[in-house]
Amino acid sequence: MTTKTSNDKQQLSRRNFIGYASAVTAIAALAACSKDDNDMPSSSSGIDLGSGDTGILNYAYALEQLEAAFYKQVTDTPFSGITAAETALLTDIRDHEIAHREFFKKALGSSAIPGLEVNFSGIQFNDRTSVLNTAKAFEDLGVSAYNGAGKLITNPDYLLIAGKIVSVEARHAAYIRDLISNGSFADNTVIDANGLDRGRSPMEVLMIASSFLKSKINASNLPTP
Amino acid sequence: MNLQHIITEIEKTDTEFLKKVDSRRNTIKNFNRFIGKVSLVALPFALGGLFKKANGQSTSGIIDVLNYALTLEYLEAAFYQNGNNVANTLIPTAPARQAIATIGSHETAHVNFLKTAITASGGTPVSSPSFDFTAGGTFGDVFTNYNTFLAVAQTFEDTGVRAYKGQAGALISNNDVLTAALNIHSVEARHASHIRQMRKANGFGDVKPWITGKDSGIGEVVQASYNGEEVTMQAGIEITNINNFSISSAAASEAFDEPLTMMQVLNIVKPFIK
Numbered sequence: 153m154t155t156k157t158s159n160d161k162q163q164l165s166r167r168n169f170i171g172y173a174s175a176v177t178a179i180a181a182l183a184a185c186s187k188d189d190n191d192m193p194s195s196s197s198g199i200d201l202g203s204g205d206t207g208i209l210n211y212a213y214a215l216e217q218l219e220a221a222f223y224k225q226v227t228d229t230p231f232s233g234i235t236a237a238e239t240a241l242l243t244d245i246r247d248h249e250i251a252h253r254e255f256f257k258k259a260l261g262s263s264a265i266p267g268l269e270v271n272f273s274g275i276q277f278n279d280r281t282s283v284l285n286t287a288k289a290f291e292d293l294g295v296s297a298y299n300g301a302g303k304l305i306t307n308p309d310y311l312l313i314a315g316k317i318v319s320v321e322a323r324h325a326a327y328i329r330d331l332i333s334n335g336s337f338a339d340n341t342v343i344d345a346n347g348l349d350r351g352r353s354p355m356e357v358l359m360i361a362s363s364f365l366k367s368k369i370n371a372s373n374l375p376t377p
Numbered sequence: 378m379n380l381q382h383i384i385t386e387i388e389k390t391d392t393e394f395l396k397k398v399d400s401r402r403n404t405i406k407n408f409n410r411f412i413g414k415v416s417l418v419a420l421p422f423a424l425g426g427l428f429k430k431a432n433g434q435s436t437s438g439i440i441d442v443l444n445y446a447l448t449l450e451y452l453e454a455a456f457y458q459n460g461n462n463v464a465n466t467l468i469p470t471a472p473a474r475q476a477i478a479t480i481g482s483h484e485t486a487h488v489n490f491l492k493t494a495i496t497a498s499g500g501t502p503v504s505s506p507s508f509d510f511t512a513g514g515t516f517g518d519v520f521t522n523y524n525t526f527l528a529v530a531q532t533f534e535d536t537g538v539r540a541y542k543g544q545a546g547a548l549i550s551n552n553d554v555l556t557a558a559l560n561i562h563s564v565e566a567r568h569a570s571h572i573r574q575m576r577k578a579n580g581f582g583d584v585k586p587w588i589t590g591k592d593s594g595i596g597e598v599v600q601a602s603y604n605g606e607e608v609t610m611q612a613g614i615e616i617t618n619i620n621n622f623s624i625s626s627a628a629a630s631e632a633f634d635e636p637l638t639m640m641q642v643l644n645i646v647k648p649f650i651k
Contacts, residue, residue, distance in 0.1 A: 247628035254619040308546035316633040319566035326570035327586040337571040347486030348560035
């Protein structure tokens with residue numbers, strides 16, 4: 153297994169991710185203080201995910217669209233120096249994400265949000281480090297998104313589906329992390345002192361995801377705990 | 378301790394335990410009715426506070442699940458502790474020793490976390506069974522043969538993922554416990570992914586970080602931990618070639634991990650318990 157350290161640029165973008173998360177926490181706190189106001193920019197514009205379990209399924213559908221589009225591009229334009237083993241497993245991951253995306257599309261039927269436009273202008277698809285660091289961010293984000301959304305789901309069948317998917321995302325995350333630095337599959341940047349992964353709220357997740365999306369998402373009708 | 382003893386231990390805190398396990402569907406229906414009431418209430422974060430406010434049936438049901446999870450974490454924590462104790466002879470490289478130490482530290486942290494959660498909830502943590510990691514001689518060289526050690530590790534991790542997944546529905550009425558269980562569940566999946574990569578890298582098994590069909594890459598002896606993983610139908614939707622995308626049945630099975638019931642898991646771990 154190869155070992156490669158992040159360059160400064162990726163570390164900077166990691167700091168940006170953390171910065172976004174902190175900013176979102178502050179925004180969420182503000183929103184909670186004035187939830188009758190309708191002047192939050194995201195509350196009245198963009199693609200409405202909907203409410204209740206449907207809203208959460210659309211939220212998952214949006215994230216799977218993002219992941220599937222990313223891995224499609226990764227396999228269409230492989231980074232230089234990609235190995236046969238990496239090609240095989242990144243193709244597997246692409247197919248898993250397409251399977252997830254299409255499952256949600258079909259399950260949601262007429263309630264499904266439209267296809268989203270992605271913005272991958274910040275990713276150098278010919279560069280191994282750029283691709284793998286983005287993949288790591290997406291997979292860890294996906295794990296935290298499903299973990300954080302579980303409590304918002306009311307139908308146990310949907311909760312089980314989310315559980316079936318999140319462990320596959322975690323398998324992906326560990327593999328990608330090990331490709332970047334062998335042994336980082338569950339390091340203390342993602343696992344806390346109790347040995348627990350993290351959950352992120354939809355607001356936190358969508359703020360991070362929005363930098364990869366041209367389409368605007370309106371999550372204002374999603375359930376809250 | 379045998380399977381009956383585990384059940385007896387759990388029954389000490391919940392006399393209705395077996396009835397609920399046997400009628401899991403009814404239990405889930407009960408939880409569904411229950412969540413309608415609790416979801417309207419702003420729930421405090423403290424685990425103990427939550428349980429004391431919940432009604433008796435749900436409280437005991439949730440503590441049962443936590444004690445079940447604790448039993449599985451005792452198993453994993455003791456397994457890695459044994460492996461780490463002989464790491465210099467068992468595990469050939471420093472990165473591999475570090476990975477096993479990391480995983481072991483997580484399992485020990487899970488044990489401590491679950492004990493604290495159970496106690497804080499007014500429950501009594503079950504005590505640890507005594508373990509036989511050779512499973513009565515089936516894995517006689519488990520702590521002297523690296524291949525055997527990683528095979529058992531993979532089986533425990535993949536089974537653990539399925540075990541937590543199988544309890545999500547039973548925890549749906551309690552946001553904080555459900556979230557904690559989910560946050561352990563994905564860590565077990567990260568472990569499974571890494572152990573599977575270790576097995577592949579050492580030529581011990583032709584496995585990927587994810588589970589293809591119901592293949593263990595180990596053999597019939599652990600098949601019960603993988604049966605059912607091969608499904609390609611999810612919520613009535615066929616995943617193979619879904620919406621005319623070229624998705625193989627292998628990829629369709631890999632894309633979704635499958636749950637195991639409490640009884641299935643207890644039967645799987647039974648040979649490892651004295």
